[in-house]
């Protein structure tokens with residue numbers, strides 16, 4: 001017979017766990033958390049590679065040093081996570097051309113200013129074209145003029161790394177513009193174990209609680225006025241009064257979960273409108289280091305005629321001295337392209353870029369790690385990206401419940417979508433909204449009982 005509980009939470013990433021914590025702390029203890037994979041964390045994911053714990057997903061606490069305390073920084077402090085300040089702004093002073101020359105500072109400064117100005121203008125034009133409340137899906141990109149490889153490298157870092165210079169981003173406004181790299185043996189995910197310690201894990205990170213179930217891939221979701229029923233891939237059935245669905249926007253756009261009856265149009269349209277960013281950190285291990293280290297050298301850029309082609313590099317010497325590791329970040333189309341090819345092919349391309357920058361005598365990488373967020377059917381991308389000119393309507397449609405199904409996840413965070421703190425705060429918010437709804441339902445039933 002199917003197991004029955006008050007609330008089923010689908011997904012044990014930061015948002016699902018944050019929602020569970022709110023419910024349990026407020027007396028709703030019979031929750032069940034169904035997680036498709038065999039671990040918690042979702043897009044927060046540590047893996048050991050070349051003797052170092054690397055973060056395949058979220059790597060930074062973004063938004064530090066501002067007027068408010070980022071709640072994820074707070075969690076990180078409480079769990080004693082080891083973090084390092086990352087100064088992205090230096091990256092542009094380390095742009096290499098294909099013959100290994102570094103572009104002079106003055107030229108870079110000038111180009112940088114121009115690129116920021118043009119990005120700001122472009123954004124203004126887009127807003128004017130669509131107007132708030134208008135249909136942003138019709139906005140047409142102005143034809144971009146031919147950019148030089150150096151301009152492309154700067155454009156890539158400005159847009160694909162969300163520099164606060166271009167548009168006001170709530171994260172930076174509220175929490176500050178600094179970013180801290182998490183480099184801890186226990187992984188970024190340690191803060192989740194710490195957060196869930198009181199209700200799911202003991203202090204050694206051992207699962208204590210049968211409310212969290214791994215390897216439960218939700219495939220069908222029946223919902224009615226009376227409750228929800230969930231079918232998992234392994235043939236289990238779970239029933240509950242309510243559900244919190246924390247799967248990513250990419251999963252919602254895919255056909256992994258069948259809704260019965262189907263989601264209403266306002267919901268499916270909002271889901272379809274939300275962009276999915278693919279962001280891939282490729283890790284490369286070398287026998288020794290051949291790149292410059294020291295202050296201001298953590299990040300460097302490769303200027304290639306193809307935008308985003310192995311552009312953004314980072315060495316790991318600050319966090320893990322002697323690790324001899326480089327990380328190169330690809331996004332979107334480049335990420336998808338690389339996910340579809342063999343790692344040997346990717347290694348060859350990366351070595352090509354490095355040879356251009358540092359000469360033919362550099363050592364071969366001894367190992368490569370290529371995460372595949374796009375092809376992971378439990379993710380289908382790295383994080384959400386709201387339409388540039390989005391309106392309240394859109395945001396509410398993304399997060400509003402459908403009957404007894406409540407939505408959470410980073411993509412439902414109005415101010416902080418895309419980030420770990422967005423997922424965390426969204427989970428808390430959804431948990432609270434559901435508590436309120438359950439309270440109301442209780443009142444309704446007691447009223448109708450009084451009447452009869």
Ligand code: FAD
Nearest residue numbers: 011013014015036042043058059060218382409410420423
């Ligand atoms: P998830 O973590 O995706 O949790 C959802 C869970 O649902 C997953 O565990 C999944 O397995 C499960 N699931 C999916 N489908 C089903 C199903 N059918 N049945 C059961 N379970 C299912 N943020 C930052 O703040 N800083 C960063 O530096 C940063 N960098 C990033 C880099 C990368 C490469 C990626 C991928 C993300 C990055 N992010 C970063 C974003 C951040 O990781 C996410 O915003 C956040 O972790 C999302 O949490 P979530 O709970 O919303 O979703």
